[in-house]
Each structure stands twice: as structure tokens, then as C-alpha cells.
Amino acid sequence: QVQLVESGGGLVQPGGSLRLSCAASENIFSFYRLGWYRQAPGKQRELVADITRGGRTNYVDSVKGRFTISRDSAKNTMDLQMSRLQPEDTAVYYCYADQITRAYWGQGTQVTVSS
Numbered sequence: 001q002v003q004l005v006e007s008g009g010g011l012v013q014p015g016g017s018l019r020l021s022c023a024a025s026e027n028i029f030s031f032y033r034l035g036w037y038r039q040a041p042g043k044q045r046e047l048v049a050d051i052t053r054g055g056r057t058n059y060v061d062s063v064k065g066r067f068t069i070s071r072d073s074a075k076n077t078m079d080l081q082m083s084r085l086q087p088e089d090t091a092v093y094y095c096y097a098d099q100i101t102r103a104y105w106g107q108g109t110q111v112t113v114s115s
Contacts, residue, residue: 001025002024002025002026002097002099002102002104003024003025003104004022004023004024004025004095004096004097004104004105004106004107005022005023005095005106005107006020006021006022006093006094006095006106006107006108006109007020007021007023007109008020008021008109009093009109009110009111010110010111010112011112011113011114012085012111012112012113013113013114013115014085014086014087014113014114014115015084015085016085016113017081017082017083017084017085018082018085018111019079019080019081019082020036020079020080020082020093020095020109020111021072021075021077021078021079021080022034022036022077022078022079022095022097022106023075023076023077024076024077024078024097027076028071028072028073028076028077028078029053029071029073030053030099031053031097031098031099032052032053032098032099032100033050033051033052033053033096033097033098034050034051034069034071034078034095034096034097034098035047035048035049035050035051035069035095035096035098036048036049036050036069036078036080036093036094036095036096037093037094037096038089038091038092038093038094038111039091039092039094039108040088040090040091040092043091045094046060047060048060048063048067048080048093049063049067049068049069049080050069050096051069051070051071051078057069062088063082063089066082066083066084066085067080067081067082067083068080068081078095078097080093082111085111085113086113087113087114088113089111089113090111090112090113090114091110091111092108092109092110092111093108093109093110093111094106094107094108
């Protein structure tokens with residue numbers, strides 16, 4: 001059973017930055033695909049960004065140029081650097097890891113962008 005634990009959420013003012021981390025119980029580079037999803041109140045969960053085992057990244061249009069997904073071998077984490085945050089980025093952010101035969105989710109971390 002793979003364990004995923006997110007950290008780094010919080011309250012930030014519009015225009016600010018946050019860095020989310022997802023710590024995995026297995027080698028972060030072993031997963032077929034890793035991603036960050038978010039769910040705002042009353043909305044469906046949506047993909048924010050993902051990264052393949054080979055390092056190819058993909059972003060939803062609304063975060064392109066503001067968010068960067070990466071993996072850290074030393075910490076065994078997947079990270080999401082978020083810049084120029086806007087109120088519409090407010091949501092619970094979930095870490096996702098895909099081993100093809102099975103997928104795993106973290107418990108979520110709240111990100112609130114408000115003045």
C-alpha cells in the first residue's frame with residue numbers, strides 16, 4: 001500500500017506563492033505518472049499538473065506559467081511550486097500517483113488565496 005502525504009498548504013494573499021510537497025512511501029521516480037489535482041467547493045476535482053516517469057509535464061491552461069511540477073530525488077517528493085496565486089486557485093489540493101495497475105491519492109491539503 002503506497003502512502004502519499006501532502007504538505008505546504010495554507011493561507012496566502014493574491015499574488016503570493018506556495019510550495020506543495022507530496023512525500024511517497026515508495027521511490028517517487030518509480031511511478032508511471034504523478035499529478036496534482038484540486039477540488040474547490042461545489043466543483044469537480046480537476047487535474048492541475050502531472051509529470052510522467054520520463055519527466056514530461058502537463059498543466060491545465062489556467063496555471064500555465066504560474067505553477068511548476070517537479071520531483072526531488074533527495075527528499076523523495078513531488079512538488080508543486082505555485083506563484084502569482086489568485087483567489088480562484090483556492091481549493092483542496094491532492095497528490096496522485098499512478099502505478100498503472102493501481103492509483104493512489106493523498107489526503108489533501110487546503111490552499112486558500114485571500115486578502
